[in-house]
Amino acid sequence: MYLPGKTSDAVEQLLHRLRQLTTALLEGFDLQQDSITLEGVENLYELFDKDQLFLVQDGMLHFCKNGQNLASFDEGDIVGISASFDMPAPVLRSDEYVELVPIDRDRLLRHIYSDKRRQHYWSHFLVCQNSLLLDFLSDMVKDQVRPTAGFQNISEGEVIIAQGDAAEHVYTIITGEADVFVDDVKVGEIGEEEVFGAMAVFTKEPRSATVIARTPCTIMAVPQEDFILLIEAQPQAAVNLIENLARRITALNQQLIEKH
Incomplete structure (x- = not known):
């Protein structure tokens, strides 16, 4: 056989x-x-x-x-x-x-x-x-992957990720809201259940933006290795991530239209 x-x-x-x-x-x-x-x-x-x-x-x-x-x-x-x-x-x-x-x-x-x-x-x-x-x-057959996730409580105004830093984790906001800044200019917002910080994990480049808690937040941090396993084992997680990215790209495009 x-x-x-x-x-x-x-x-x-x-x-x-x-x-x-x-x-x-x-x-x-x-x-x-x-x-x-x-x-x-x-x-x-x-x-x-x-x-x-x-x-x-x-x-x-x-x-x-x-x-x-x-x-x-x-x-x-x-x-x-x-x-x-x-x-x-x-x-x-x-x-x-x-x-x-x-x-x-x-x-x-x-x-x-x-x-x-x-x-x-x-x-x-x-x-x-x-x-x-x-x-x-x-x-x-890959098992349902359960990443080694850490939960963090973030105070209002605290930096969650900083532009230029190395990408080690992918984050999800469980409760609260955050703002996204590029070169100190606000370019977006992140709400509950949204995933952020994933692009740098895939591109292997430094963080392209800074994320600051607008309100007190509870976030889940997943190590990049476990996040990649999660995407491989659970395609729906990839779909959710793409949907989040698509919404942000649409919002950025709208901002560019309004500025012109």
Whole structure:
């Protein structure tokens, strides 16, 4: 079996163990049917009954969901276990030549349960598949990121960020209001739930403006590294940030129009 992308050492160990367990489960089992060859199969189980398993002899089969290959099976892999128990599963497909040996599910299960050692291998096989799925998902799916945020109480007139300073945090006003100044000229205002200080984090440049609390404020400060992780893991946060920036750009444009 192959998984897309860079896999962890734990996943590699599980894949190796699955291959060993498959060999142990098939030891002494009579593969009664001849191999079959297929090409360009979009869904294997549109051609065969679901109580049929398959041993891959040559070529590759792919687990596919919504047009995306999630995993690939090659020589020595048993496929179709989920389908044979009528459980929801991605389709098995092949873009090119693949050679398969059909295995009757019930015959294989009788072979497994006739020997306590093989029963142990079977249990281990299923547990390994489950562990593989969980470990792989933990690598591929980003958790909901909760940044290490610090809350600060700011007095009226206090500088929150200063023009020219290095950008280390991104801020959100929880309560209160603040004014934005560039070269001591007021260019904007910031209200509750608005994010500010993000541009310098992305551009890696010093702060382009000074923000001063107009009223007593409670603000949330998120370290720039955690803010970037938040944007990557929660696209809605990026949408909110873009909306805030768009409002400020519109306000600045209006100021320029009024001055002319």
